[in-house]
Amino acid sequence: xxxxxxxxLVLSRRTWVTILLIDALxxxxxxxxxxxxxxxxxxxxxxxxxAVLTDGTLFPLAALAIVLxxxxxxAVAVTAGDAIAGEAQQGTLRYLLIRPVGRTRLLVAKLxxxxxxxVLTVLVVAATAYVVGVLLLGSEDATTGATSVSGSSLSTxxxxxRTMLALAYAMLCMLGVAAIALFLSTVVTTPLAAALGTMGVxxxxxVLLTLDAADVLxxxxxxxxxxxxxxxxxxxxxxxxxxxxxLLQGVYVVVFLGAAWxxxxxxxxxx
Amino acid sequence: MIRTEGLTKQYxxxxxxxxxxxxxxxxxxxGFLGANGSGKTTTVRMLLGLVLATSGxxxxxxxxxxxxxxxxLPQIGSMVEGPAAYPQLSGRTNLALVDASGPGGGRRTxxxxxxDALARVGLxxxxxxxxxxxxxxxxxxxxxxxxLLRTPRLLVLDEPTNGLDPQGIREIRRLLLDxxxxxxxVFLSSHLLAEIEQMCTRVxxxxxxxxxxxxxxxxxxxxxxxxxxxxxxVAGVLGLFDGQVEGQDxxxxxxxxxxxxxxxxxxxxxxxxxxxxxxxxRTLEEIVLEAAETSGDRR
Numbered sequence: 405x406x407x408x409x410x411x412x413l414v415l416s417r418r419t420w421v422t423i424l425l426i427d428a429l430x431x432x433x434x435x436x437x438x439x440x441x442x443x444x445x446x447x448x449x450x451x452x453x454x455a456v457l458t459d460g461t462l463f464p465l466a467a468l469a470i471v472l473x474x475x476x477x478x479a480v481a482v483t484a485g486d487a488i489a490g491e492a493q494q495g496t497l498r499y500l501l502i503r504p505v506g507r508t509r510l511l512v513a514k515l516x517x518x519x520x521x522x523v524l525t526v527l528v529v530a531a532t533a534y535v536v537g538v539l540l541l542g543s544e545d546a547t548t549g550a551t552s553v554s555g556s557s558l559s560t561x562x563x564x565x566r567t568m569l570a571l572a573y574a575m576l577c578m579l580g581v582a583a584i585a586l587f588l589s590t591v592v593t594t595p596l597a598a599a600l601g602t603m604g605v606x607x608x609x610x611v612l613l614t615l616d617a618a619d620v621l622x623x624x625x626x627x628x629x630x631x632x633x634x635x636x637x638x639x640x641x642x643x644x645x646x647x648x649x650x651l652l653q654g655v656y657v658v659v660f661l662g663a664a665w666x667x668x669x670x671x672x673x674x675x
Numbered sequence: 676m677i678r679t680e681g682l683t684k685q686y687x688x689x690x691x692x693x694x695x696x697x698x699x700x701x702x703x704x705x706g707f708l709g710a711n712g713s714g715k716t717t718t719v720r721m722l723l724g725l726v727l728a729t730s731g732x733x734x735x736x737x738x739x740x741x742x743x744x745x746x747x748l749p750q751i752g753s754m755v756e757g758p759a760a761y762p763q764l765s766g767r768t769n770l771a772l773v774d775a776s777g778p779g780g781g782r783r784t785x786x787x788x789x790x791d792a793l794a795r796v797g798l799x800x801x802x803x804x805x806x807x808x809x810x811x812x813x814x815x816x817x818x819x820x821x822x823l824l825r826t827p828r829l830l831v832l833d834e835p836t837n838g839l840d841p842q843g844i845r846e847i848r849r850l851l852l853d854x855x856x857x858x859x860x861v862f863l864s865s866h867l868l869a870e871i872e873q874m875c876t877r878v879x880x881x882x883x884x885x886x887x888x889x890x891x892x893x894x895x896x897x898x899x900x901x902x903x904x905x906x907x908x909v910a911g912v913l914g915l916f917d918g919q920v921e922g923q924d925x926x927x928x929x930x931x932x933x934x935x936x937x938x939x940x941x942x943x944x945x946x947x948x949x950x951x952x953x954x955x956x957r958t959l960e961e962i963v964l965e966a967a968e969t970s971g972d973r974r
Contacts, residue, residue, distance in 0.1 A: 408775050415764060495759025499821065502723045502755070503777035504748040673725040 405509050409517040422482070423525050426475045427532050430467030434533065438540035452637075456541050463537025464530040465567060471529055472574050473630060476522065477581050477606055483521050484585035485598030487514035488668065492675045493594055507669050511586065515661070518582045522575060556639040566641070570633040573646060577630050580653040581606065583660035584626070590668040593675060623648070626656055676701050676829050676860045677722060682731035684717050691717045693884035694731065699862055699877070704855050706871030706892070707864040708963060709881030715864045716756055718881070719833055722862075723753060736829065749779030752827035754835060758818020762807040766798065766817050769806060770824060779825050792820040797846055811838035819847065823854075830854065833864045848874055872959040880966050888966040895962050898954055902935055904928045904942070905951035915945050929955060 413419055433453075437443060443457040452466040488511075491497035500510060558566070585602040592598050609625040612618040622628055629649025635642040677699035684692040692714040699705045709715045720726040722733060724741030733740040738747050760769040770789045774780040780788070793799045796816040806814065815838045822830060835851070836844045852874065855861050865871055871878060878895070880888040888895075905927050906912055912928055913920055916938075922929035932938045935954060942949055 405776060408772055411772065411775075412761070415768070417763060494761065495757065496761060498720075498725055498755055499759055499773060500776055501725060502748055502751070502753055503773060504724070504744050505776050506745070670727065672727060673720070 405505055405513040406516050409513040410520060413517045413521055419483075419521060419524075422479050423528050426471055426479060426525055427529050429475065430463075430470050430529060430533050431536055433470060434463055434467070434536040434540060456537060460537035460539075460541030461534065463541055464533040465570075467529050467533035468526065468571070468574070469634075471525075472577075472633075476525065476574075476578060478603060479525065480518060480522060480578050480581045481585045481602035481606070482595075482599045484514070484518045484582040485589050485600075485602055486595040487518065487586055488589040489592055489598045490589075490595040492673070495675070497675070498673055501673060508665060511590075511661075511665055511668060515582060515586060518586070519575065519579060522578045522582075526571060526574070558637075558639070566636050570636050573633045573636070573649065576650060576653045576657075580626055580656040580660075583657045583664070587660040587664040587667070590664050590671065624652065626652070628652065676703070676736060677705075677862060678734045679722075680732045682718070682721060682733060683729050684714075684721060684726060685729045690884055692721070692728075695881070695884075695886040696889075697879060697886065698889065699860065701860055702855070702858070703877045704851070704861045704875045705863065706875030706878040707862060707881065708866065708868065708871055708878060709864075710866060710967075713881045714884040715866075715881055716833065719753075719755055719831060719864055722831065723748065723751070723755065725755070745778070749777065749825065750828045751831055752822030752825070752829070753831040753833075754818045754822050755831075755833050757834070757837065758814045758821070760806040760814065760817060763805050765803045766793070766801050766806055766809070766813075766820075767803075769817065770821055773821050774824055788824055789820075792823045795823055795850060796820045797843075812840065812843055815839055816843075816847075819850075827859065829860045829862065831862045831864075834866075835863065836867075836870060844870075868959045868963060878959070880963050882967040887969070888962070892959070896957060896959070899957065900931060900933075901955040902930050902932055902938055903951070903953050903955050904930055904938075904949060906942075906947060906949050908947045911945060911947045912942070915941065915947070926950070 434456075437453075437457060441457065443454050452462055452469055456463045456466050488497065491500065501507065505513075581602065584605055585598055588598040588601045589595065592601065606627055609627040612625055613622055613628060629645050629652060632645035632649045635645055677697055679695060679697040681694045681696065682692060683690065683694050695718065697718070707715060707718070717726060721728050722735060722740065724744045727741065735743075735747050736750060740747060760766070761772070764772070767789055770792065771785060774785055774789070775782070790799065793801065796819045798813065798816050798820060801813070806817065809817065815835070819832075819835060822832065830851070832851075836847050839847060848870075851861055851863075863871065863875060872892070875892055878888070878890065878892050879886055901921060904912060907926060909923070909926060909928065912930075916930050916932075919931050920928055921931055930938065935952075939949075939952060942952075
């Protein structure tokens, strides 16, 4: 079933349009930086963006930092929200279930397909950004490694390792979003409602994070530790928030996937 | 092939299906009739494990449903409430995806089975255009092709000729009868009485969630022992067959007789002019309406 879901993902035009749109923003930023040569001062703006003017190979990291907080979660909410509700709306859900595809298997296949979509998007963004960075932006210092957020210098190897960690962390955050959207997708009847519901949760979380009165809630909000992946580029790595983030996302994933399964496994399919 | 006992589905306080005992035998072409909203679709969905029954039991192909769905469903071809497909993909791709989704459809034979199924429903010449561009009739045929992909033992079809032109309806009817002759049991749900009357060997009639009738069609339509006579000389007939005339509607009389030939001879002998003389045959429509009315009175 997973193979079938992946085929559907690849055959869908929406997949590629979404990836193209997500890819366009960092590319635009890269071109603007190259043309104007005006980078944000170190410590301001999206992470790593100040460094890319001197070292273009860092641009993939900067591009991901641009895409991760906003574009990617929206894409995940739309894709995962479509998972069950979209099939139901098209009428294809009933034909899948009487084929028969086990309901649990279908949920798992949908989740895997969403995560593959995330990985695919990240890879495309990183690859494009690398090309843009090397071609258009500065290429000094490329061999001596990069400067960590704390000011010390990181070898290329260290940088690669930490980038992998950061990507894994971002994937987990997106898995949390996917779990919420997948749950809503088993509850509501239209994919739009599931996607909007998920975005509603994320926006609420983001707003509450800026509100001092919501202090007690903040450690439990889904977006609270999203940007903690920056801490992975400090010297030494500041694990505290990353660990909390992993734990929190883990709880969200377990709770919402559990709820999605409990709801879907016993649901009357009437559409 | 299908047997339910006391099958009931309640949505909140509404009872959609109320204790029905279906019995579909091997080799039947079973017509499942009922007005819109009578619970037909809910019943079909329960048979296939899409909707879970509130109470009662279901056996399909001799196995309990939905518990044995993994073994039973691959042997069933079905169409529930119209066909559905991924609109951006071609018909062939759609069939390939459906076939690859579950058990009972080998990969090596897939392309061949798809072409066979398309040919059976008259879609073999179809090009690569996406299903989005299909007409209603083509979608219906594609849905049927999907049901036929794995040569099922049982076909469960909901309004299979919906959206087809008369020519197409005839083709599909012949296809289903051919399949039945080859051993496939067909369970056909429809509100089109004429369609059921032409194809089915057994009928079940659902009215407001209750199964009000279930019998062989031939038995339901057996001769009633009455003759219908149309004549301008109504008074003459009434005099001749006093006590045997059971009904009158204008120049039409219903007469109970043992032997139609004797009736004819006596009418001719009495010099009565006869415009029409035929044994009474009840249409399925009359039978269904009567069954539904009786059940209405019971409430």
